[in-house]
Amino acid sequence: xxxxxxxxxxxxxxxxxxxxxxxxxxxxxxxxxxxxxxxxxxxxxxxxxxxxxxxxxxxxxxxxxxxxxxxxxxxxxxxxxxxxxxxxxxxxxxxxxxxxxxxxxxxxxxxxxx
Amino acid sequence: xxxxxxxxxxxxxxxxxxxxxxxxxxxxxxxxxxxxxxxxxxxxxxxxxxxxxxxxxxxxxxxxxxxxxxxxxxxxxxxxxxxxxxxxxxxxxxxxxxxxxxxxxxxx
Numbered sequence: 001x002x003x004x005x006x007x008x009x010x011x012x013x014x015x016x017x018x019x020x021x022x023x024x025x026x027x028x029x030x031x032x033x034x035x036x037x038x039x040x041x042x043x044x045x046x047x048x049x050x051x052x053x054x055x056x057x058x059x060x061x062x063x064x065x066x067x068x069x070x071x072x073x074x075x076x077x078x079x080x081x082x083x084x085x086x087x088x089x090x091x092x093x094x095x096x097x098x099x100x101x102x103x104x105x106x107x108x109x110x111x112x113x114x
Numbered sequence: 115x116x117x118x119x120x121x122x123x124x125x126x127x128x129x130x131x132x133x134x135x136x137x138x139x140x141x142x143x144x145x146x147x148x149x150x151x152x153x154x155x156x157x158x159x160x161x162x163x164x165x166x167x168x169x170x171x172x173x174x175x176x177x178x179x180x181x182x183x184x185x186x187x188x189x190x191x192x193x194x195x196x197x198x199x200x201x202x203x204x205x206x207x208x209x210x211x212x213x214x215x216x217x218x219x220x221x222x
Contacts, residue, residue: 031208040122042201042214043157050208058209090156096208099144102159103210 002026006091006106013081013113021076021109023091030096032074033058033103034066036087043090049074050096081113116140118213120202125219126192134187134216136202147210148176148187149201157201161187192220 007022025032033048045058049068063085065077074093078085088110092103117139126132138146145164149157163169163178163185175188189196199215 033209035212040214042118043203043210043212045209045211048209059211094208099164099205100162102147102149102162105156105158107156 004091004093004104004106006089006109008109009107010110011112013078013111015081015083015113017078017081019078019081021078021089021091021111023074023076023106024072025074025091025093025104026072027093027095027104028071029093029104030071031103032068032091032093034064034074034076035090035092036060036085037090037108038087046076046089078111083113085111086113087111116204116206116211118202118204118211120200120213120216122214123217123219125221128192128194128220128222130192132189132192132218134189134200134202134218136185136187136213138183138185138202138204138213140183140204140206140211142206143180144205144207146176146178146185147203147205148174148185149203151199151201151215153198160200189218194220194222196220 004025034046035043047066049055091106094103095101120136148160151157161176197220201215202213203210
């Protein structure tokens with residue numbers, strides 16, 4: 001009963017390094033999304049996808065790339081890490097067949113940029 | 115743009131009732147969700163409202179008034195395990211916009 005799986009759980013990077021945060025779901029959900037959560041600011045949408053091959057920008061997309069080659073996977077790439085990207089990152093997925101379907105969240109990736 | 119407001123913190127006593135308010139101004143509306151998030155954990159779904167009125171789920175109830183752009187989450191018979199952040203989120207198309215969350219502390 002995996003649900004949404006994020007890896008890694010923790011990561012420390014140096015400024016300028018790149019990395020990919022992994023997200024996989026086994027519920028055959030069409031919709032997947034990435035959020036960042038910072039103290040006092042709530043969850044902010046970075047990028048989202050409504051199906052394989054389809055992605056779009058959210059509220060705070062700068063510095064991040066995504067792709068959706070399969071229904072299951074939705075990786076988030078940091079191109080050149082900056083200290084302002086220190087945050088907790090959550091991946092979420094949901095079905096889109098009914099509006100009342102909630103988003104299911106992964107356990108998060110805690111990322112520190114030095 | 116989306117504007118979703120909720121109080122930052124609330125404190126209540128074990129066994130009491132707490133009401134967390136959420137006001138919103140959004141471009142589009144396809145429903146309002148409440149999530150619970152314990153410290154260091156992922157948000158988990160509590161309730162969904164799309165029509166005006168009250169939805170009850172055990173100790174938790176959620177109310178919506180679309181004309182007023184207002185919702186509340188009511189937590190009854192508070193338990194220590196209810197100490198957490200409560201997130202109000204408005205759905206527009208498929209996307210969710212979240213408020214900053216309300217941290218509820220339950221005291222013995």
